[in-house]
Amino acid sequence: MDDRLVREHQSKVRAFLRRLTRGDAALADDLAQETFLEAYRKFDQYRGGGSLSSWLCAIAWSRFLMERRRRREEPLDEMPETASPDPQDASAAKLDLERAMARLSAEERAALTLCYAQGHSHGEAATILSMPLGTVKSHVLRGREKLKAMLE
Amino acid sequence: MNDLDALLCQPLEAVADEGFTQRVVAARRRQVWGERLALFGPIVALTALLPFLPVEEFTSAAVRLTPLVAQSGPIAFALAVLALTLSLDARLREAA
Numbered sequence: 001m002d003d004r005l006v007r008e009h010q011s012k013v014r015a016f017l018r019r020l021t022r023g024d025a026a027l028a029d030d031l032a033q034e035t036f037l038e039a040y041r042k043f044d045q046y047r048g049g050g051s052l053s054s055w056l057c058a059i060a061w062s063r064f065l066m067e068r069r070r071r072r073e074e075p076l077d078e079m080p081e082t083a084s085p086d087p088q089d090a091s092a093a094k095l096d097l098e099r100a101m102a103r104l105s106a107e108e109r110a111a112l113t114l115c116y117a118q119g120h121s122h123g124e125a126a127t128i129l130s131m132p133l134g135t136v137k138s139h140v141l142r143g144r145e146k147l148k149a150m151l152e
Numbered sequence: 153m154n155d156l157d158a159l160l161c162q163p164l165e166a167v168a169d170e171g172f173t174q175r176v177v178a179a180r181r182r183q184v185w186g187e188r189l190a191l192f193g194p195i196v197a198l199t200a201l202l203p204f205l206p207v208e209e210f211t212s213a214a215v216r217l218t219p220l221v222a223q224s225g226p227i228a229f230a231l232a233v234l235a236l237t238l239s240l241d242a243r244l245r246e247a248a
Contacts, residue, residue, distance in 0.1 A: 006173040015166070040183075117162065118163070
């Protein structure tokens with residue numbers, strides 16, 4: 001079986017999911033595995049309109065939302081921060097950013113991550129998150145303002 | 153707030169594979185086998201049972217019933233509804 005799909009995209013998908021799950025690496029990896037299994041199943045539905053990694057991130061986002069719905073009693077947004085980046089690898093500023101990021105809503109974290117760290121346009125992020133463009137823009141704006149206030 | 157923008161623009165930390173790809177590939181293999189089993193299992197089981205089934209009775213019943221089924225208005229209508237439902241479902245799944 002061709003493992004190139006996973007090998008080439010695992011880092012981006014897992015990092016995106018770790019950001020969404022606020023550093024819960026085990027949960028992020030479970031969701032990443034489900035993401036790739038779904039991608040294999042639905043590969044004939046990939047039309048090549050956007051990049052393959054955007055398509056994978058869209059599946060990852062929908063998997064994350066399903067998991068959040070499944071855990072109604074303990075929503076991911078209210079789960080305690082489970083992990084932080086390795087302090088040896090991360091600068092203090094980066095660590096502060098991750099902590100502040102963990103206090104944003106999942107939608108804000110996703111929109112900021114896609115538009116800044118992964119360099120997608122607002123339109124691409126809207127497609128990935130299945131949200132109207134205006135909603136993505138307001139998540140980015142609101143999330144950035146909250147981060148600014150928290151980091152000051 | 154250029155510092156914040158610069159910080160946000162930093163790519164996410166790369167995640168080392170550490171066997172993740174192999175785990176996914178193994179899970180995919182299990183999934184494919186499960187799908188094959190679900191698809192071919194009943195066919196194999198039916199084929200194995202075939203020598204013990206009264207095939208001639210089934211055949212003569214089929215010969216008797218087929219023209220009746222083919223001429224039945226209600227059955228034709230029900231099949232048309234079923235076909236329409238399945239095609240609509242396939243289109244909706246494709247659009248989702």
